[in-house]
Amino acid sequence: MASTIAPTELMSRLQAALGDQYRLERELGHGGMGIVFLARDLTLDRPVAVKVVHPELAAHTSITERFLAEARMIARLRHPGIIAIHTAGEVTGIFYYVMDYVPGENLRDRLKREQRLPPEEVARIVAELADALHAAGGAGLVHRDIKPENILIDQETGRALITDFGIARIVAGGEEGFQTARGLAVGTPTYMSPEQAAGEVVDPRSDLYSLGVVAYELLTGQPPFRAQNAAAIASKHLGEQATPVERLRPEAPPSLSQAIARAMQKDPAMRWQSGPRSAARCCLRRGCPRRPDRSDDGGRWPPWRSSPCSDSP
Numbered sequence: 409m410a411s412t413i414a415p416t417e418l419m420s421r422l423q424a425a426l427g428d429q430y431r432l433e434r435e436l437g438h439g440g441m442g443i444v445f446l447a448r449d450l451t452l453d454r455p456v457a458v459k460v461v462h463p464e465l466a467a468h469t470s471i472t473e474r475f476l477a478e479a480r481m482i483a484r485l486r487h488p489g490i491i492a493i494h495t496a497g498e499v500t501g502i503f504y505y506v507m508d509y510v511p512g513e514n515l516r517d518r519l520k521r522e523q524r525l526p527p528e529e530v531a532r533i534v535a536e537l538a539d540a541l542h543a544a545g546g547a548g549l550v551h552r553d554i555k556p557e558n559i560l561i562d563q564e565t566g567r568a569l570i571t572d573f574g575i576a577r578i579v580a581g582g583e584e585g586f587q588t589a590r591g592l593a594v595g596t597p598t599y600m601s602p603e604q605a606a607g608e609v610v611d612p613r614s615d616l617y618s619l620g621v622v623a624y625e626l627l628t629g630q631p632p633f634r635a636q637n638a639a640a641i642a643s644k645h646l647g648e649q650a651t652p653v654e655r656l657r658p659e660a661p662p663s664l665s666q667a668i669a670r671a672m673q674k675d676p677a678m679r680w681q682s683g684p685r686s687a688a689r690c691c692l693r694r695g696c697p698r699r700p701d702r703s704d705d706g707g708r709w710p711p712w713r714s715s716p717c718s719d720s721p
Contacts, residue, residue: 421500425499426504430458443460456506457507457508460504479493479496483496487544492507492508494506513560513563514557514558515561518561527657530660533568540570551570551572552595553599553618554570558572601645605646620669621672623667652665
């Protein structure tokens with residue numbers, strides 16, 4: 409969605425909203441729903457990032473309440489894999505939040521340069537992101553738009569971080585599923601879970617499916633499903649099986665291929681559940697157990713008929 413406010417006017421209004429604590433310096437990037445600026449925290453003398461939501465989104469019912477509520481929830485999270493929010497607000501129709509500035513590149517830029525990543529690096533990235541999603545899910549947050557563009561690699565530490573939690577939740581509240589009153593899709597069709605593509609209620613297992621799709625692309629250099637339009641891609645997520653990772657990247661460790669297949673199960677009950685952070689790591693690093701350890705998920709595992717990771721998508 410393009411803003412009808414000129415960039416210079418938007419920047420001027422945002423600066424007015426931020427007051428004297430932050431000084432906007434330059435634009436870092438923009439997308440369909442927001443623009444990110446580099447700014448300076450004048451009190452602490454440090455760089456920060458400021459995201460401003462396109463003003464048109466303010467027309468949606470309860471947008472202010474949902475945006476600020478989500479910002480507060482994310483601000484309470486303390487996890488190295490989730491970019492921290494410092495403050496959020498709304499002034500004269502300009503919605504914004506201030507967050508950590510992390511120098512680095514997103515995975516989309518990395519894929520454009522390298523096409524695919526080494527299996528051991530993919531395993532590390534997936535383990536770090538699964539840990540972050542575990543923390544978010546425990547706080548009741550569902551991202552709904554896990555994709556390479558929303559995963560940042562810190563250039564100093566190499567750690568993977570999840571971005572854009574708040575934007576995904578802004579247009580996702582209530583009974584509208586993944587559609588808003590103006591038809592904005594929460595999520596990107598290439599990475600949507602089957603239940604998300606079908607417009608059903610989603611939980612943290614939906615993000616796990618999307619993470620599996622990202623991992624698939626990082627390993628193979630291509631997403632599992634491609635088509636000429638969003639509806640066709642959604643149909644593939646709902647009814648088709650992806651080519652197994654091991655056929656496209658034979659040198660990938662079986663445990664990693666199995667973990668991706670498990671995350672991409674069509675039935676959410678057949679994926680890693682909302683709590684098995686250590687089980688996911690076990691699958692990535694040491695191979696999958698024949699049967700999940702029920703103690704890791706509070707006894708909430710479904711009854712597996714066979715090895716939970718042996719069924720390739």
